[in-house]
Structure formats: structure tokens, C-alpha cells
Amino acid sequence: MPWKYASSGLVLVAALLAGCSTTSESSKPAESSAATELGHSRCDAAAAQFAVGKPATPALLEQARVKAGAQTARVLGPNDMITMEYRSDRLNLNTDQAATVNRVNCG
Known part of the structure; x- marks a missing residue:
């Protein structure tokens, strides 16, 4: 029984850490396009x-x-x-x- 809880806890931690990872190249275009879609732009x-x-x-x-x-x-x-x-x-x-x-x- 304790191994069941320990293994499910490890799976949960691994899933949370995988969700926190980012890639430096692919996230930048997505952020700028998301900002444009929402209408947030810089003032000139x-x-x-x-x-x-x-x-x-x-x-x-x-x-x-x-x-x-x-x-x-x-x-x-x-x-x-x-x-x-x-x-x-x-x-x-x-x-x-x-x-x-x-x-x-x-x-």
C-alpha cells in the first residue's frame, strides 16, 4: 500500500515539473502573437x-x-x-x- 502512494506521488511531481519547463526559442513567438491577439501593443x-x-x-x-x-x-x-x-x-x-x-x- 505505501508503495502505491509513493509511486503516485512521484508521478504527480514529475507531471508538475514537466508543466513548468519552457523552451527558449519556441515560446517567444507564441508570447508576441498572443499579446497581439489580445490587443496589447506598445504605444508610439x-x-x-x-x-x-x-x-x-x-x-x-x-x-x-x-x-x-x-x-x-x-x-x-x-x-x-x-x-x-x-x-x-x-x-x-x-x-x-x-x-x-x-x-x-x-x-
Whole structure:
């Protein structure tokens, strides 16, 4: 009886360890294609630089988001409290007191 439990325990451990193994070459393309399928992509702030100097409007925010390839976008005022986590798929339009865009960045 104890051998039955010991052998089934060894099989279980072997199965768990096999599930944790990875291959370095084959997993990278799968990760990038999975990220693309889910819609997560990196933001390109350079593509949205056209917004600098313009008044921040919802239409400008959406146009900049699309051109930058970002999933989300937000307008940040000079005194706004913001979260500090970095998200490579988010576009930020930073504005001055007059709500004019003075900086475009991702994060």
C-alpha cells in the first residue's frame, strides 16, 4: 500500500515539473502573437506628437490614441493626481493650465 502512494506521488511531481519547463526559442513567438491577439501593443508617442500645442479635446485624444497604436489614452492636467504604474499600451497627453497639450508620452 505505501508503495502505491509513493509511486503516485512521484508521478504527480514529475507531471508538475514537466508543466513548468519552457523552451527558449519556441515560446517567444507564441508570447508576441498572443499579446497581439489580445490587443496589447506598445504605444508610439512619436506618432502622436502632432497633438502638442492643440487644445485637449476628446476627439484629439482619440485621434492621438489611434495614431500612437495605444490601447488606452488619458489627458493629464498639471495638478491631476495620477497612478504611477507604467503601462506600455497607454498614451498620456499632458496639458498646461489652459488645457493645451504640451507633452505626449506613453506609460
